[in-house]
Amino acid sequence: MHIAFIHPSFPSAEGTGATHSATQIVSGLSELDHDIDVYCASEPQQNRLSSDINLYHLDGESQHPHTNTKLNREVKARTNEFRKYDIVHSYLPSLIPSVANLGKNLDLSTVVTLNAYGGVCAKNDLLYLNEEHCEAKSNAKCLNCIARTGHQNNEQGYLYQTVSQLFSLRSINAGEDRLEYIDGFRAPSGHVRDNYTKFGFEEEKIHVIPHPLNDDFLVDHTSDFSEPINILYVGSLERHKGVDKLVPIIQGLRQREHDVELTVVGTGGLQSKMEEQSVNRNVEDYVDFAGFVSNEQLPSVYASHDVFIHPGIxxxxxxxxxxxALATGTPIVTREYGSIETIIGDGGVTTDGSIDGFVQTIAELINANKLPALSEGGRSHVERYDRSQIVSQVEDLYGSVLT
Structure with missing residues (x-):
């Protein structure tokens, strides 16, 4: 099978979860002897994967300042180049317009991974006014949301943020008119499928296939779950991640006389506010802002912590x-939403998402000595994310759209 895979960055790049997940799938497909060319949203630095994988930079055909608009134009400009492929698979839902154009005009099949909500939401998060889950779309509603949230949690300024999201909205609208030319979608979870279905995507086209595990994270857990309890957060420091709750959670636990410490791995617009929080709440000695940590170093970081916390909104x-976290045996505490309980299985627990809810749940886990059992549960549950199984499911998706 000759595959054109559109990567959100480039294979082996550091970056978002989407970057690493895409690389795992590319590697797995290559190992199964598929003929795969990777079109990269960022300039490839080096190819650490198989020498049989060709890397191409989506650049040189458009000078548009808006990234998604530029990438759509780069793909469209290469229409003739894509004629040789059996499958074009984009890991960027924002490229639905240009990938659909290929499906309409060429004799090939098209697949898009719905890695986030960029196919239906200009903010990519389905958070209306940054407060509530959005379940319906109109241009008026989107424009109101964009205009009223552009000043929040943004290092690049209101004008840049709002103009960028207006371009994204225009691209989303163009994609909605061409969905019939996308043959299949991959959603990483059941609630992603359900959310896209609410916005008019055909449910039968959406295949739920989780992200694959990177085997580098299958390491021994090294913490012994005794105090001080080391709590870990890994991710961007942005509002939709709920990171403004992290410091108050630590304060709440310490007020209950639990000896806890927090490590924050990641960077983002809320870091200075969080640092201020830690000082104002007198817990600065118990919060470590570790900044960026490479993917190579992350397994040992997870494994040395007692709890992984995810307070996203x-x-x-x-x-x-x-x-x-499951792979390293680090127990998870997260907000209840969608299909999260299926995702974490016996490797974690959920809360109502409030600061008090997190404090109460973590305190109960410590008091009842439940963390070791959750650690074991995570190591067992992570088998469902085995890369060979996930790549096989992606192959099945390809087969279904080719027939």
Whole structure:
């Protein structure tokens, strides 16, 4: 099978969970002897994968300042180049317009991974006014949301943010008119499928296939779950991740006389506010802002912590951090939403998402000595994310759209 795979960055790049998940799938398909060319949203630095994989940079045909608009134009400009493929698979839902154009004009099949909500939401998070889950779309509603949230949690300024999201909305509208030319969608979780279905995507086209595990995270857990309890957060420091709750959670636990410490791995617009929080709440000695940590170093970081916490306020599609925590045996405490309980299985517990809810849940786990059992449960549950199984499911998806 000759596959064109559109990567959100480039294979072996550091970056978002989508970057690492895409690389795992590319590697798995290559190992099964598929003929795969990777079209990269970022300039490839080096190819650490098989020498049989060709890397191409989506650049040189458009100078548009808006990234998604530029990438759509780059794909469209290469229409003739894509004629040789059996499958074009985009890991960026924002490229639905240009991938659908290929499906309409060429004799090939098209697949898009719905890695987040960029196919239906200009903010990519389905959080209306950054507060509530959005379940219906209109241009008026989207414009109101964009205009009223552009000043929040943004390092690039209101004008940049709002104009960028207006371009994204235009692209989303163009994609909605061409959905018939996308043959199949891959959703990483059941709630992603359900959310896209609410916005008019055909349910029967959406195949639920989780992200694959990177085997580098299958390491021995090294903490012994005794105090001090080391709590870990890994991710961007942005509002939709709920990171403004982290410091108050630590304060609440310490007020209950639990000896807890927090490590924050990641960077983002709320870091300075969080640092201020830690000082104002007198817990600065118990919070470590570790900044960026490479993917190579992350397994040992997870394994040395007693709890992984994820306080996000949006319906995270399937955060790789859950899979990584399961693999390293680090118990998960997260907000209840969508299909999260299926995602974490016996490797974690959910709360109502409030600060008090997190404090109460973590305190109960410590008091009842339940963390070791959750650690074991995570190591067992992570088998469902085995890369060979996930790549096989992707192959099945390809086969279904080719017939």
């Amino acid at each position: 949006w319906e995270e599609p399937l955060a790789r951090v859950y899979i990584e």
